[in-house]
Amino acid sequence: MAVIDRKKLILEAAAKSLSLYGYKATTMDQVAKLANVGKGTIYTFFKTKEELFDEIINSLIADIRFEVEGVLDDSASILDNVNNVLVRIHEIRESHQLTIKLIQEERDMGTQTVVEAMQRVEQSIIQYMKAIIQKAIDKGEIKACDPEVAAFVMLKMYFSLVIDWQRNHPPLKKEEIAKLFELYLLKGLLA
Amino acid sequence: MAVIDRKKLILEAAAKSLSLYGYKATTMDQVAKLANVGKGTIYTFFKTKEELFDEIINSLIADIRFEVEGVLDDSASILDNVNNVLVRIHEIRESHQLTIKLIQEERDMGTQTVVEAMQRVEQSIIQYMKAIIQKAIDKGEIKACDPEVAAFVMLKMYFSLVIDWQRNHPPLKKEEIAKLFELYLLKGLLA
DNA sequence: CAAATGACCATATTAGTATTTTAGTCAGTT
DNA sequence: AACTGACTAAAATACTAATATGGTCATTTG
Numbered sequence: 001m002a003v004i005d006r007k008k009l010i011l012e013a014a015a016k017s018l019s020l021y022g023y024k025a026t027t028m029d030q031v032a033k034l035a036n037v038g039k040g041t042i043y044t045f046f047k048t049k050e051e052l053f054d055e056i057i058n059s060l061i062a063d064i065r066f067e068v069e070g071v072l073d074d075s076a077s078i079l080d081n082v083n084n085v086l087v088r089i090h091e092i093r094e095s096h097q098l099t100i101k102l103i104q105e106e107r108d109m110g111t112q113t114v115v116e117a118m119q120r121v122e123q124s125i126i127q128y129m130k131a132i133i134q135k136a137i138d139k140g141e142i143k144a145c146d147p148e149v150a151a152f153v154m155l156k157m158y159f160s161l162v163i164d165w166q167r168n169h170p171p172l173k174k175e176e177i178a179k180l181f182e183l184y185l186l187k188g189l190l191a
Numbered sequence: 192m193a194v195i196d197r198k199k200l201i202l203e204a205a206a207k208s209l210s211l212y213g214y215k216a217t218t219m220d221q222v223a224k225l226a227n228v229g230k231g232t233i234y235t236f237f238k239t240k241e242e243l244f245d246e247i248i249n250s251l252i253a254d255i256r257f258e259v260e261g262v263l264d265d266s267a268s269i270l271d272n273v274n275n276v277l278v279r280i281h282e283i284r285e286s287h288q289l290t291i292k293l294i295q296e297e298r299d300m301g302t303q304t305v306v307e308a309m310q311r312v313e314q315s316i317i318q319y320m321k322a323i324i325q326k327a328i329d330k331g332e333i334k335a336c337d338p339e340v341a342a343f344v345m346l347k348m349y350f351s352l353v354i355d356w357q358r359n360h361p362p363l364k365k366e367e368i369a370k371l372f373e374l375y376l377l378k379g380l381l382a
Numbered sequence: 383c384a385a386a387t388g389a390c391c392a393t394a395t396t397a398g399t400a401t402t403t404t405a406g407t408c409a410g411t412t
Numbered sequence: 413a414a415c416t417g418a419c420t421a422a423a424a425t426a427c428t429a430a431t432a433t434g435g436t437c438a439t440t441t442g
Contacts, residue, residue, distance in 0.1 A: 123359065152351070152355075156348065157351075160343070185380055188375075188378040189334055189379075190333060
């Protein structure tokens with residue numbers, strides 16, 4: 001179309017700057033310049049810097065959801081589905097430029113807005129997983145349980161294993177983690 | 192005895208100061224004054240502030256081990272033992288003045304020395320739990336598995352449930368957490 | 383005249399620096 | 413020989429001047 005979509009330009013510019021510099025180091029002047037737009041224009045679409053940021057996080061959440069849906073397979077077992085979802089999310093965390101930058105900023109500077117945003121992302125991931133688990137319960141594949149707690153436990157356990165474990169040990173291979181999931185969460189330890 | 196045990200005085204003073212003010216805000220002058228000792232004397236027993244601190248962390252680790260051994264019961268099930276141990280450790284985290292202060296400093300200021308110390312404490316807890324789990328494996332109570340990974344998973348899961356879960360939900364009761372442990376780790380989710 | 387702009391402002395952040403504090407030493411005292 | 417506390421170099425902090433930033437709004441533009 002002939003009319004330039006300024007809102008889109010702004011969102012793209014902001015996303016780019018956030019990916020490169022993080023939240024704190026992204027200024028509204030910077031975004032305006034990158035988007036070839038007057039700074040005031042940004043404020044016709046977004047009330048504050050935080051609102052602009054939140055909209056980009058919404059896109060990120062949508063992207064992740066899209067990726068997650070891509071690896072879901074209704075005919076696969078719950079173990080495979082959960083595992084594939086978690087592996088995919090972990091891959092995104094490690095390859096997606098924006099995610100990398102935000103995790104870094106959260107860890108190194110503890111920027112409040114970023115901490116909150118990452119918690120929102122985590123919450124949304126738990127919600128997808130909750131739905132997956134609910135389906136498995138409905139199918140009778142696993143026992144009845146609170147699907148949200150189950151999703152929470154799985155996510156925490158997965159990231160403990162791939163991230164925290166490495167602090168003092170050689171990293172676990174993907175298949176090892178899958179085995180551990182099967183043992184601890186599905187089969188149980190009881191002899 | 193007639194001769195004053197200056198090393199003990201110093202350790203007590205340092206422990207007190209650490210409990211009250213944390214690592215950063217505890218100064219060697221402060222410790223010397225509290226211990227009624229010249230500052231130089233401290234350095235006849237401890238090479239650096241960090242070495243003094245490390246010795247106090249060693250005591251903390253020993254205290255925790257003592258507490259843990261107090262709740263262990265050879266005739267109880269592995270589930271009960273693990274649960275009791277984790278509950279006891281959590282109680283210590285919430286009631287022991289030094290622990291409270293250090294967790295706070297780790298979270299709020301990220302003092303490097305404190306972060307490392309807390310990791311050492313965590314590692315030592317994992318080691319006790321590893322031994323408990325190994326015993327259960329030997330007794331044939333649970334399946335053969337890497338006891339260190341099992342200990343790690345249990346600790347992470349427990350603290351996720353009592354600490355992280357509360358960020359977005361009402362806290363889980365002790366019995367609920369015990370039930371969750373039983374379900375996820377021992378029985379497994381499989382229908 | 384609606385949409386867009388950028389100079390402008392109050393506030394927040396940073397850089398630069400003076401001041402204080404602190405870990406660790408060591409000459410002197412007990 | 414054991415202990416001390418004044419001392420020092422280095423680090424942390426407090427203070428201040430300079431800059432940068434989020435957000436506004438009178439003016440311009442298409």
